[in-house]
Amino acid sequence: MAGPVAPLLGWDFGAVLTVGLVALVLGAFLAGRRSRPMTSGHSTSTPPRDTALRRLLARRSLTKAGPLDPTVDSLTGLGHRVVLEERAPDLLSAAKRRGQVAAVLLLDADGFKALNDGLGHHAGDRILAETGSRIRACLRPGEIGVRLGGDEFAMMLGPLEDDNALDDRVHELLGYLATPVLVDDLRVSVGISVGSAISGPDGRTLEELLRAADQAMYAAKAAGTGQWRRSEGPDAHTDQQRLSEQLRGALDRSELVLHYQPQVQGWTGAVTGFEALIRWDHPDLGLLLPAQFLPLAERTGLIGPITLFALDHALEDHARLARMVPNCTVSVNVSARSMMGEGLLRDLERLLSRRGVPPGDLVLEITEPTPRPTPEVVALLDGIRRLGCRVSVHGFGSASSSLTGLWQYPALGEIKIDPSIIHSLSTDPETERLVRAMISGAHSLGMRVVAEGVETLAVAQRLRRLGCDGLQGHWIGEPASLTALQRWLEAWPSLRAHRLGT
The missing domain is CATH 3.20.20.450 (EAL domain)
Known part of the structure; x- marks a missing residue:
């Protein structure tokens, strides 16, 4: 070697x-991918530079399907909830098999009803379509993005190495979603609240992860617009403290x-x-x-x-x-x-x-x-x-x-x-x-x-x-x-x- x-x-x-x-050839190739519009509208948003590789691979995510596919939401291009339910077990199994974790994210647009009422339904649709496009662009191969209904979305990320990897992904996602959307020559900023839950040694099911992420999302909304909160669970702090004490002695034992x-x-x-x-x-x-x-x-x-x-x-x-x-x-x-x-x-x-x-x-x-x-x-x-x-x-x-x-x-x-x-x-x-x-x-x-x-x-x-x-x-x-x-x-x-x- x-x-x-x-x-x-x-x-x-x-x-x-x-x-x-x-590198020039690769850079030109990636730049060409970046220059393509994310949607058919007039958005001026562009992905952050460090997502070039993710965008290169995003089109092969599990949510991509033909325009007439009944499992795909026609407005956003994301899957319906059934896609998440069908494919989440495979992603959870893959994460466990590799000694890694998977994360469920719930996303909800802040103040969307007021925007929809004030600007009209066509503007609301434009914002939802762009949000879906940005979510799809942030997915890696094998990951899942769905529209649950209205202005609520879900993502399943992984396998991820650890919590630090989730930090990087969510901060990148929030930065991407924070870019204003151009609607009829008006730049509209929409905050997105995010709640997350991560799989662990307890082997939580998709429904358990969704419930935990839902609680975290409402905590994020209570903290202000465009916030992210993790699911801690009622006994999480005690469990982490106990595990920390046990880890200190694991070397000696x-x-x-x-x-x-x-x-x-x-x-x-x-x-x-x-x-x-x-x-x-x-x-x-x-x-x-x-x-x-x-x-x-x-x-x-x-x-x-x-x-x-x-x-x-x-x-x-x-x-x-x-x-x-x-x-x-x-x-x-x-x-x-x-x-x-x-x-x-x-x-x-x-x-x-x-x-x-x-x-x-x-x-x-x-x-x-x-x-x-x-x-x-x-x-x-x-x-x-x-x-x-x-x-x-x-x-x-x-x-x-x-x-x-x-x-x-x-x-x-x-x-x-x-x-x-x-x-x-x-x-x-x-x-x-x-x-x-x-x-x-x-x-x-x-x-x-x-x-x-x-x-x-x-x-x-x-x-x-x-x-x-x-x-x-x-x-x-x-x-x-x-x-x-x-x-x-x-x-x-x-x-x-x-x-x-x-």
């Missing part, structure tokens, strides 16, 4: 030129464990490494997935000790992993807060020495850095590279991704394309063009490309043809304990042809 090939101040000019050209998901080489199918994924073996709630407790760890300051736990135990397990697969890598997710700390380099050096692991066998997975690098982040990443460790950007493409921005971080050696993009690769030509551009641009900078979320044979075959270096996902192998992983490795040679189409 090759690391970054360009020195800090010595980028190959041809590589930079190539990625620049790729050895309740935190690591499972490992295999990564394979795209073309040959050879196993190249494993991603360490943390789990909490809760004595009462069972095995909790990261999305169910890491946001709590972030809020309570426990994310630092948990990150160190994951690093130490992954390096300890590396010896056994290397006996199974010689020269394999182990990847560990490092939180943004840990990246801001001054002691990360010292901790890495100490743990690598303690466990006797070659630095090149450790991959640190980070969230996508900002397009404008700060000296502190560049220095930290360069320090990690000098130690000999590798750095990977996971979830690439899920936010305001910038191929051209990557060259400013020469310590990066790998990108992992977000599952939200990979899932629709085999069915949408536009997604294939996007992934091809990502792979080409990353290769020009000497970076490997790993696809996360590979869940079908068709997607695996398409990625192999596009030259993707690594594949990871439930179709390849699910996260497992070391014992279960050994059984998977014994079976993989016979599974490989079926799973990769070789």
Whole structure:
């Protein structure tokens, strides 16, 4: 697995030129998508710049259907409630399967009746149509948007990594909806109140999530126009406080464990490494997935000790992993807060020495850095590279991704394309063009490309043809304990042809 090939101040000019050209093509493609009108009216609203990728993929959302489809609301282009009821169980199951969460949002236009009465029904229809168009543009593949009736809408988002991911999505949505709508040369601003409820270890049903989101929406309306409120539930504060106290002792009680998901080489199918994924073996709630407790760890300051736990135990397990697969890598997710700390380099050096692991066998997975690098982040990443460790950007493409921005971080050696993009690769030509551009641009900078979320044979075959270096996902192998992983490795040679189409 090759690391970054360009020195800090010595980028190959041809590589930079190539990625620049790729980025220009991709940028022009996305800009062309942005320039298309959202509706047939005269709206002057435009999507925020960081939703370009979402808009590129929005037309494949589960709510898209023909104009005569009885499940589609003719005014807004969104689905009717039946669409949500039919498709929500699949989204909830997908979130649970991936160790993530799903969120239900209820949206209600503030003061819509007064606007409708004062400006006329044609103006009200224009506002509703534009609201529906904006909701559709904010949906990612597989997500759901419906009109429940009147001026009330519902969205189901996910799978999402955690509460922080929901924060980003809702703030983006609110900013988009706040843009005035042009009605007969009059700019009309409409506040939208939003209430949200998120799935969790209790396995709430759609109806339970809708009731919770409805309560949160009325709390948002009581707080003023254009507000967002989360569902807390009557015992939420007590439950969170109790869970926080339990999490503090989970490290001492050895309740935190690591499972490992295999990564394979795209073309040959050879196993190249494993991603360490943390789990909490809760004595009462069972095995909790990261999305169910890491946001709590972030809020309570426990994310630092948990990150160190994951690093130490992954390096300890590396010896056994290397006996199974010689020269394999182990990847560990490092939180943004840990990246801001001054002691990360010292901790890495100490743990690598303690466990006797070659630095090149450790991959640190980070969230996508900002397009404008700060000296502190560049220095930290360069320090990690000098130690000999590798750095990977996971979830690439899920936010305001910038191929051209990557060259400013020469310590990066790998990108992992977000599952939200990979899932629709085999069915949408536009997604294939996007992934091809990502792979080409990353290769020009000497970076490997790993696809996360590979869940079908068709997607695996398409990625192999596009030259993707690594594949990871439930179709390849699910996260497992070391014992279960050994059984998977014994079976993989016979599974490989079926799973990769070789």
